[in-house]
Amino acid sequence: MLKLYNTRTRRVEEFRPLHPPHVRIYVCGLTPSAEPHIGHFRTYLFFDVLRRYLEHLGYDVRYVQNVTDIDDRSIARAMDTGEHWYDIVRGFYAMFKDAWRKLGLLPLDAHNEPYATRFIPQIQIMISELIGRDLAYVARDGIYYRVSKFAGYGALSNRNLEELQAGARIEIDEFKEDPLDFALWKFAKPGEPNWPFEGYGAGRPGWHIECSAMARELLDQEGCGFDIHGGGADLIFPHHENEIAQSEPLMRSPPMSNFWVHGGLLLHESKKMSKSLGNFEPVGGLLERHDPQAIRLLFLQTGYSKVMNFTEGSITAAAAGLQRLKATYRSLALAGAPSTPQSSGALVARIEQVMGEDMNTAAAIAELHRGAAPEEFGQFIYALQLLGLSPSQQWMEHAQLELPDDLAQKLVRELGPTVALNGAEPQEAVAHVIALRTKARAQKDWTESDRLRDALARAGVALEDSKDGTTWTVRP
RNA sequence: GGCGACGUAGCCAAGUGGUAAGGCAGAGCUCUGCAAAAGCUCCAUUCCCCAGUUCGAAUCUGGGCGUCGCCUCCA
Numbered sequence: 448m449l450k451l452y453n454t455r456t457r458r459v460e461e462f463r464p465l466h467p468p469h470v471r472i473y474v475c476g477l478t479p480s481a482e483p484h485i486g487h488f489r490t491y492l493f494f495d496v497l498r499r500y501l502e503h504l505g506y507d508v509r510y511v512q513n514v515t516d517i518d519d520r521s522i523a524r525a526m527d528t529g530e531h532w533y534d535i536v537r538g539f540y541a542m543f544k545d546a547w548r549k550l551g552l553l554p555l556d557a558h559n560e561p562y563a564t565r566f567i568p569q570i571q572i573m574i575s576e577l578i579g580r581d582l583a584y585v586a587r588d589g590i591y592y593r594v595s596k597f598a599g600y601g602a603l604s605n606r607n608l609e610e611l612q613a614g615a616r617i618e619i620d621e622f623k624e625d626p627l628d629f630a631l632w633k634f635a636k637p638g639e640p641n642w643p644f645e646g647y648g649a650g651r652p653g654w655h656i657e658c659s660a661m662a663r664e665l666l667d668q669e670g671c672g673f674d675i676h677g678g679g680a681d682l683i684f685p686h687h688e689n690e691i692a693q694s695e696p697l698m699r700s701p702p703m704s705n706f707w708v709h710g711g712l713l714l715h716e717s718k719k720m721s722k723s724l725g726n727f728e729p730v731g732g733l734l735e736r737h738d739p740q741a742i743r744l745l746f747l748q749t750g751y752s753k754v755m756n757f758t759e760g761s762i763t764a765a766a767a768g769l770q771r772l773k774a775t776y777r778s779l780a781l782a783g784a785p786s787t788p789q790s791s792g793a794l795v796a797r798i799e800q801v802m803g804e805d806m807n808t809a810a811a812i813a814e815l816h817r818g819a820a821p822e823e824f825g826q827f828i829y830a831l832q833l834l835g836l837s838p839s840q841q842w843m844e845h846a847q848l849e850l851p852d853d854l855a856q857k858l859v860r861e862l863g864p865t866v867a868l869n870g871a872e873p874q875e876a877v878a879h880v881i882a883l884r885t886k887a888r889a890q891k892d893w894t895e896s897d898r899l900r901d902a903l904a905r906a907g908v909a910l911e912d913s914k915d916g917t918t919w920t921v922r923p
Numbered sequence: 924g925g926c927g928a929c930g931u932a933g934c935c936a937a938g939u940g941g942u943a944a945g946g947c948a949g950a951g952c953u954c955u956g957c958a959a960a961a962g963c964u965c966c967a968u969u970c971c972c973c974a975g976u977u978c979g980a981a982u983c984u985g986g987g988c989g990u991c992g993c994c995u996c997c998a
Contacts, residue, residue, distance in 0.1 A: 475998075490998040520996070604993075610925050611994070654996080677996030712992065721997050748936065748946070754929065754991060761935065764947040769945080774961065809937050813945035845960085893956060900958080911960050920960085
């Protein structure tokens with residue numbers, strides 16, 4: 448049982464696949480024309496958990512997430528820098544995939560990660576069909592969709608044409624019939640990348656048509672729709688509205704997607720992160736400073752569809768919460784509780800109850816914070832995995848981050864050259880200082896003992912004494 | 924101007940009619956040479972404001988105030 452908020456109907460509805468046990472999902476992916484930011488990952492982390500949860504419910508999920516590897520911005524950037532436009536795309540997309548892996552998202556591969564430029568024939572066929580239906584026309588600089596011809600335009604975003612006309616901003620393009628019309632194909636200007644289009648002219652696809660064409664090709668060749676179409680809330684208009692306009696008139700049985708699910712935007716200093724404002728927080732730097740699982744936990748602690756304000760301090764707070772989850776895990780593991788993941792039982796049932804209500808991951812995490820009985824350990828682990836927070840060996844060591852490379856130098860600076868650390872590996876340096884401290888403690892030389900501990904602390908290494916000896920962890 | 928979302932403790936946040944989850948921070952205790960880590964305990968008579976509906980409202984209705992988003996490339 449899963450209820451989901453459906454943007455199309457503006458209601459929370461029970462999710463039922465069109466063709467159980469298959470579930471087909473299309474999520475709008477990245478346009479790699481700028482550095483990927485943390486806002487992107489709020490959306491994809493949510494769909495990752497949705498995917499996991501649908502699989503938990505026993506569905507066979509086909510998840511497709513596209514790559515918009517051709518767009519105006521990367522071309523403009525190439526003109527500025529002199530790089531090849533596709534090197535720019537490749538570079539940013541590699542950064543995206545690197546963060547994707549670090550954050551533990553379920554993998555994308557050739558079958559569920561279509562690139563727009565590899566679907567040019569399908570895009571062109573679709574454009575031809577739209578022209579044939581009088582839903583598109585050829586203008587001087589490109590081929591446009593004739594919005595006034597599609598009666599359903601505005602249904603998804605709850606707008607009507609009059610409102611849109613009234614609110615339309617000044618139109619730069621002189622060649623369109625109507626300011627609301629949007630490009631399906633842009634004829635190439637000199638020096639721009641282009642693909643031939645028999646009968647019309649070489650150029651490149653507009654932004655919206657690729658999704659319609661790829662969704663049809665990969666998820667809905669019968670023209671009867673698929674189950675879930677997702678993306679960030681900023682895509683509702685115009686992108687998803689335009690996708691519907693392109694796809695539904697050509698379908699045997701609309702709607703294009705039964706459910707439309709949108710992730711709430713992530714704000715930065717109470718403003719939306721966007722390419723045009725340039726106020727985004729790149730994900731790469733955050734992943735160097737924080738445990739990726741803390742970032743995941745942070746997002747899952749807020750309802751997926753709510754607007755959320757991002758601060759780096761909130762990751763630190765989430766990291767502290769993650770430590771508690773790890774501590775629960777550790778104490779159960781050390782107590783010898785059976786650790787085989789268990790997909791059913793009372794604890795999992797409580798998780799299902801809240802997740803079933805429009806994916807209430809925050810309540811699910813609250814449930815995990817209440818702890819688990821030893822016999823529920825397997826369920827506890829299963830629930831963590833369901834949220835993408837798979838425990839690793841690191842959880843037993845409650846390590847937070849890697850040791851800094853320059854640790855030995857830092858320690859020499861703190862402690863003075865009398866300590867023989869020059870050139871030592873970070874691990875050795877820590878072990879050496881701990882050994883010195885253990886000796887001092889044995890002689891009850893608390894001053895020296897505390898001096899060594901403070902020096903390590905300032906270098907980012909926290910000590911923990913126990914009956915069995917001294918252990919350490921890295922703290923930012 | 925049109926459309927929409929949100930406003931819950933110091934901070935983040937769940938909760939859509941039955942009497943306020945959870946996390947962070949903070950306080951106390953246990954443990955410790957002292958710490959740290961861990962554990963335990965405490966921490967909103969109250970949910971932006973004002974009216975109303977109801978036996979009963981954070982939750983429903985109306986009206987304010989405030990913040991943000993979409994209407995332009997955007998996850």
